[in-house]
Amino acid sequence: MNAHAQPHAMATAMDDGIAMGDTLMEVKNVSLRFGGVKAITDISFDVKKGEIRAIIGPNGAGKTSMLNVINGFYTPQEGTIVFRGEERRAMRPHHAVRQGIARTFQNVALFKGMTTLENIMAGRSVMMHRNILWQMLWRGPALDEEIAHREKVEEIIDFLEIEHIRRTPVGRLPYGLQKRVELGRALAMEPSLLLLDEPMAGMNLEEKEDMSRFILDVNQQRGTTIALIEHDMGVVMDLSDRVVVLDYGKKIADGTPDEVKTDQSVIDAYLGVAH
Amino acid sequence: MLYRVAGQYKTSYQADYALFPVRQDAFLLGIILIMAFVVLPATANDFVFRALLIPVLIYALAAMGLNILTGYAGQLSLGTGAFMGVGAYACFKLVTIFPEMNILVAVLLSGFFSATIGMAFGLPSLRIKGFYLAIATLAAQFFLVWLFQKWGWLYNYHTSGAILVPNIQMFGITVSGPTATAMAQYYFVLGVVALMTILAINVTRGRIGRIWKSVRDMDIAAELVGINLMKAKLMAFFVSSYIVGVSGALFVFMWRGAAEAELFDVQLSFRVLFIAIIGGLGSILGNYLGAILIVALPVLLNVVPRALGLPISSSMVEHLNTMTIGALIIFFLIVEPHGLARFWQIIREKLIIWPFPH
Numbered sequence: 001m002n003a004h005a006q007p008h009a010m011a012t013a014m015d016d017g018i019a020m021g022d023t024l025m026e027v028k029n030v031s032l033r034f035g036g037v038k039a040i041t042d043i044s045f046d047v048k049k050g051e052i053r054a055i056i057g058p059n060g061a062g063k064t065s066m067l068n069v070i071n072g073f074y075t076p077q078e079g080t081i082v083f084r085g086e087e088r089r090a091m092r093p094h095h096a097v098r099q100g101i102a103r104t105f106q107n108v109a110l111f112k113g114m115t116t117l118e119n120i121m122a123g124r125s126v127m128m129h130r131n132i133l134w135q136m137l138w139r140g141p142a143l144d145e146e147i148a149h150r151e152k153v154e155e156i157i158d159f160l161e162i163e164h165i166r167r168t169p170v171g172r173l174p175y176g177l178q179k180r181v182e183l184g185r186a187l188a189m190e191p192s193l194l195l196l197d198e199p200m201a202g203m204n205l206e207e208k209e210d211m212s213r214f215i216l217d218v219n220q221q222r223g224t225t226i227a228l229i230e231h232d233m234g235v236v237m238d239l240s241d242r243v244v245v246l247d248y249g250k251k252i253a254d255g256t257p258d259e260v261k262t263d264q265s266v267i268d269a270y271l272g273v274a275h
Numbered sequence: 276m277l278y279r280v281a282g283q284y285k286t287s288y289q290a291d292y293a294l295f296p297v298r299q300d301a302f303l304l305g306i307i308l309i310m311a312f313v314v315l316p317a318t319a320n321d322f323v324f325r326a327l328l329i330p331v332l333i334y335a336l337a338a339m340g341l342n343i344l345t346g347y348a349g350q351l352s353l354g355t356g357a358f359m360g361v362g363a364y365a366c367f368k369l370v371t372i373f374p375e376m377n378i379l380v381a382v383l384l385s386g387f388f389s390a391t392i393g394m395a396f397g398l399p400s401l402r403i404k405g406f407y408l409a410i411a412t413l414a415a416q417f418f419l420v421w422l423f424q425k426w427g428w429l430y431n432y433h434t435s436g437a438i439l440v441p442n443i444q445m446f447g448i449t450v451s452g453p454t455a456t457a458m459a460q461y462y463f464v465l466g467v468v469a470l471m472t473i474l475a476i477n478v479t480r481g482r483i484g485r486i487w488k489s490v491r492d493m494d495i496a497a498e499l500v501g502i503n504l505m506k507a508k509l510m511a512f513f514v515s516s517y518i519v520g521v522s523g524a525l526f527v528f529m530w531r532g533a534a535e536a537e538l539f540d541v542q543l544s545f546r547v548l549f550i551a552i553i554g555g556l557g558s559i560l561g562n563y564l565g566a567i568l569i570v571a572l573p574v575l576l577n578v579v580p581r582a583l584g585l586p587i588s589s590s591m592v593e594h595l596n597t598m599t600i601g602a603l604i605i606f607f608l609i610v611e612p613h614g615l616a617r618f619w620q621i622i623r624e625k626l627i628i629w630p631f632p633h
Contacts, residue, residue, distance in 0.1 A: 071499070097501030109499070111492035113557065114485070121482075122489045126501035128482045132510070138292075138477035146481060147288045154288075189500060 020050040030079035039065040053227045057246035063229045072096040102191035106198045108178045112171035123188030176207040196228040324457035335566035338550040340518030346556035348511030349491025354412035355547045357419035360539030361389035362520025363527040367438045386520040393516020423536035437535040451528040460529045555614025564615035
């Protein structure tokens with residue numbers, strides 16, 4: 001199944017040998033506790049290659065904790081994650097990166113003292129291998145490597161339309177642009193699974209529309225699978241192929257946007273019912 | 276008018292990665308290099324060499340080492356003085372055990388001793404940050420100075436407890452020891468410092484520099500882009516301590532001529548830290564600016580009032596110096612935490628757009 005042909009000659013997602021539409025990642029019965037607080041209770045869902053999967057739920061439902069489990073920040077007490085056929089529970093975030101998982105944060109986590117270009121280049125650190133001796137010389141292989149990666153990064157900068165802020169330290173940029181740079185840094189890692197934690201939080205309508213367009217383009221042109229958390233229901237329903245709904249750390253619904261929208265327990269969770 | 280970037284097009288990324296993408300910068304550096312290599316040595320007397328030029332270069336190198344650790348990788352260290360000491364003692368042992376060894380080789384090798392020890396004392400950085408790490412490095416500072424005093428083998432059991440630099444020749448010219456000329460020492464130091472500076476610039480602007488800066492700016496996010504924090508921090512300690520160690524070897528062999536353990540106490544660490552802060556953390560140029568200021572200040576305080584006919588005692592100069600440096604540090608921390616290097620950057624940005632501010 002090759003529904004998403006690539007119209008542009010842009011770098012594509014990591015070739016992971018998984019066909020479009022097959023399961024890329026599966027979360028199996030994951031439970032996470034902090035002391036006595038149950039953040040996540042027995043949640044299972046899957047993410048298929050090539051889709052946009054939304055994770056929604058009221059505040060404190062455990063969405064961000066779920067992302068943290070997926071990319072290795074938290075180790076769940078029970079359950080496992082199967083990513084590209086590999087089953088694992090405990091791992092460090094930099095291993096998750098090597099497996100092909102990249103993410104952005106709810107409150108922008110950029111390197112504030114570095115320029116846009118440096119931030120996005122930093123996303124490619126894992127793929128660069130020249131050791132410090134070559135780096136010191138800055139000639140031959142080290143420079144070639146730098147230029148090869150710079151070309152990829154410039155493609156991303158073009159794609160996200162941030163050419164004009166290439167040399168600006170990101171600390172000076174407005175919030176909307178910072179979010180875009182952070183997306184750029186995640187894209188530079190050429191992930192097979194991109195986790196977006198509230199990519200549109202705090203944006204105005206125009207910025208949201210831009211961001212939605214970028215997310216769809218990433219998904220369609222690069223074939224990157226995306227799992228996103230978002231509170232803007234309009235955005236979620238328009239963008240995502242399937243939605244999983246959490247409430248109080250439990251999964252209460254899972255399905256297409258239309259199915260979820262009409263699900264009684266979802267309506268209850270959002271509107272509140274007398275307990 | 277001085278700076279015009281208009282019309283300087285770059286058609287390849289290679290051109291963009293030139294050391295100075297702006298032509299005027301390269302021109303300016305050329306002038307500075309001619310000054311450093313030709314004009315200054317031709318005009319300077321022994322006093323200028325020994326009181327200004329040589330210490331400026333050595334302190335700039337030490338501050339550059341610290342800056343890589345603190346300014347680039349964000350790990351605060353108060354052990355710089357002791358790591359300089361390790362370099363100095365290692366160099367001393369190398370030239371006394373292997374008298375045939377070229378002094379340049381000995382200086383460059385001695386850096387590896389301090390690098391290893393620096394990395395060992397950098398291990399706590401894997402668990403602790405900020406002030407707590409600073410205290411851990413302070414422990415290294417006190418422990419090492421104690422070791423320099425107590426371990427007689429280090430200073431060859433000399434009764435004074437100090438290391439005395441022997442006369443050492445390189446290519447027939449005496450470069451260190453009591454009979455060395457200041458000019459030979461200046462050229463030796465200049466060569467080593469220039470080399471280290473180029474290598475440091477290259478490392479800090481490439482992949483490794485980015486890794487260090489990401490660790491400094493946000494270590495969680497750094498881990499998230501796949502950076503191994505442990506490797507990044509330990510490498511920063513290694514490279515930083517290497518440079519600091521080399522500067523320590525130069526400090527004793529090319530400038531002081533002799534050293535006791537107390538020379539490397541916490542005062543020296545602070546002095547280097549002040550240079551790095553005043554010059555600008557996260558900048559290579561800043562180390563030079565900071566070193567010029569810190570080294571030249573006491574000399575100026577000594578010379579200028581006398582030239583004006585004001586009698587000023589040497590203890591007064593010392594007090595004035597301490598007071599001025601203290602005031603400067605407070606000034607920089609409040610007004611411009613990025614130091615003199617940022618001032619230069621602002622001036623440069625202003626010059627580029629001058630006289631049309633938009």
